[in-house]
Amino acid sequence: MTKFKMTIKRRMVLLVLIALIPLILLQLIGIMSQYSERIEEELESSLSIAQTVELTFMNYLEENWSQQYAIGMAIIANPEWKREDIDKYINNVLSGKQNLKRYSWISPDGIVLASSNEEIVNVNARGMEFYRRILSGEQKVVSNLREDIINDNNLIIHIARGIYADGELKGIMLGILDVEALSEILNIQYTGRSVKYGLIDKAGMLVHRHKEPNIPLSERKIETESRLFKAFSEKNVKFNYPSQFDSTNRLGAATLIEDIGWLSYYSISSAEVLSSLMRYARRDIAVLFLTSLFSILIALFVGNKYTSSLERLKDAADEISKGNLSFETNFTGSDEISATNEAFNRMTREINNQISQRDEVVMLKTNFFSTVSHELKTPINIILGAVQLMDKMEDISKASIQKYIKMQKQNSYRLLRLINNLIDINKIENNQFKIKPVNYDIISLVEDITTSVVEYTELKNIEIVFDTEVEEKIMAVDPDKIERMILNLISNSIKFTDSGGKIEVIIYDKEDKVQISVKDTGIGIPEHMQESIFQYFTQVDDSLHRKAEGSGIGLALVKSLVDMHGGTVRVESTVGEGSEFIIELPVILLDNSSDTIEHTSFTNVERINIEFSDIYLKVEKTPNS
Incomplete structure (x- = not known):
């Protein structure tokens, strides 16, 4: 009987098989992990789209409420208008709102005084949900789903706005929205054949379900024990359960629209999600199978020559499969195995590099778009609103024109500030941002900057004080950039200091250094945020800066400008007591005395208006301003 010999080729095959077994197990585990991850990714995506549905619907409501307010104020401003004049005005407005069935002007006691539908003039609306809620104190109302009993029994919702003058209810603007129009309003981009999204009102009635407009009212009640219904109490829910409308198992999420108490949701068939995974x-x-077969054939082919090298490569592969991505082999030579080894090492380095870059890019992208989109949207909405109001007002006074132009100008400053900061960030990141130092009196420069912003501190009843240890200190600085640093720090102090507070700007002479301190009695900065606030797009926690907005760029620019001067900047702060930002600049003089310039005021009104646009806007919005 021939004795079985464990030849090198057989050993190679056995080694390959042994190596492939854990790889197969890892692959199976990976498939299971991918299943869980895919489900979780779909649920997270569903929540994001549900929030997009919420944002789209709320934007539509806010647009209607704003227009209703403009219409109501126009009616109040023209008491000589007869019903026919009001009807004509309402019909002109409604002609541009194809989604609405009709508009009506209702008196404070609930009688329809004018309407785009003459049949409902003089109808009593006291029993309507929107009327009761307006009288109870709500200014903006969207009603629950109901049938249009006046017209065609279609399903509708009421969008109403109380119109007040001098604190007194003067009337109610009412818009009627046919729920079938929501298909056009909620035009959400999505992928998937079985996608469903829509809205649920406060009473748990299905207001809209994508591509299913004809569900009878009696079948629209959401089951109270469903995961979808729990969003009313839990705000955000994810679900994976059979739908009550088509009995298919669906993955999705729902979120509470807190402003109106409704739900927005999004779901997709589980089968569709898992089909791609399978x-x-x-x-x-x-x-895996083909790779295994090919590996066995290679093992049989190479034989004895590459046994040792393959064993070492297998060991390297095991390390990588365990997550040790820094592991590298150290073969020497010029044959194929050595070349493979070098490629293997390059791959691990590239994987590490790509993982680091991906995480950084994702974080920066998220912070950037979240911050910039919000900072751009707010002033643009205000400018657009002012333009629309001016456009709708037939007899506009000179004072109103000046008011709206002033509003647009200040928000333009705000946009210009953000755009300038973004441009400067790009220049700094690409080493294209340079300073132009000259020998200059830093004391006079900082004092002029401080006194130039007294007007803004007085708007918030904040005291600002300048003090210095020396009366003159000539040193090489870029006055323009110093001005920008100090304005930014003072601007932050004003924004985060309440009325009656105090801001101190003090210069200390440290012989070979100059220390500039900007200290306030504001809300303070938590200790864990005091390092990160000098990074781009970083802001203090929402709970602390809710009353002031910003892009999270200013302090990062301050640090960059200080670094260009060879200095340092730090913050010392206690929550609830205030903050002190301390800039230290080295005292350096340029050799060429011709670079020394006489003192002039480098501050200019336009730059201050831009830098302090947020403060001006905030003060302008207060009731007493």
Whole structure:
């Protein structure tokens, strides 16, 4: 009987098989992990789209409420208008609102005084939900789903706005929205054949379900024990359960629209989600099988020559599969195995590099778009609102024109400030931002900057004080950039200091250094945020800066400008007591005395208006301003 010999080729095959077994297990575990991750990704995506549905619907409501306010104020401003004049005005407005069935002007006692539908003039609306809620104190109301009993029994919702003058209710503007129009309003981009999204009102009635407009009212009640219904109490929910409308198992999420007490939701068929996952799983198994077969053939072919090298490569592969991505092999030579080794090492380095870059890019992208989109949207909305109001007002006074132009100008300053900061960030990141130092009196420069902003501190009843240890200190600085640093720090102090507070700007002479302190009695900065606030797009926690907005760019620019001067900047702060930002600049003189310039005021009104646009806007919005 021939004795079985464990030849090198057989050993190679055995080693390959042994190596492939854990890889197969890892692949199966990976498939299971991908299943869980895919489900979780879909649920997270569903929540994001549900929030997009919420934002789209709320934007539509806010647009209607704003227009209703403009219409109501126009009616109040023209008491000589007869019903026919009001009807004509309402019909002109409604002609541009194709989604609405009709508009009506209702008296404070609930009688329809004018309407785009003459049939409902003089109808009593006291029993309507929107009327009761307006009388109870709500200014903006969207009603629950109901049938249009006046017209055609279609399903509708009421969008109403109370119109007040001098604190007194003068009337109610009412818009009627046919729920079928929500298909056009909620035009959300999505992928998937089985996608469903829509809205649920406060009473738990299905207001809209994508591509299913004809569900009878009696079948629209959401089951109270469903996960979807729990969003009323839990705000955000994710679910994976059979739908009550088509009995298919669906993945999705729902979020509470807190402003109106409704729900927005999004879901997709579980089968559709898993079908793509199964395709990938079959592909991975096929790839694994082919790879295994090919590896065995290679093992049989190379034989003794590469046994040792393959064993070492297998050990390296095991390390990588365990997550040790820094592991590298150290073969020497010029054959194929050595070349493979070098490629293997490059791959691990590239994987590490790509993982780091991906995480950084995702974080920066998220912070950037979240911050910039909000900072751009707010002033643009205000400018657009002012333009629309001016456009709608037939007899506009000169004072109103000046008011709206002033509003647009200040918000333009705010946009210009953000755009300038973004441009400067780009220049700094690409080493294109340079300073132009000259020998200059830093004391006079900072004093002039401080006194130039007294007007803004007085708007908030904040005391600002300048003090210095020396009367003159000549040193090489870029006055323009110093001005920008100090304005930014004072601007922050004003924004985060309440009325009656105090801001101190003090210069200390440290012989070979100059220390500039900007200290306030504001809300303070938590200790864990005091390092990160000098990074781009970083802001203090929402609970502390809710009353002031910003892009999170200013302090990062201050640090960059200080660094360019060879100095340092730090913050010392206690929550609830205030903050002190301390800039230290080295005292350096340029050799060329011709670079020394006489003192002039480098501050200019336009720059201060831009830098302090947020403060001006905030003060302008207060009731007493």
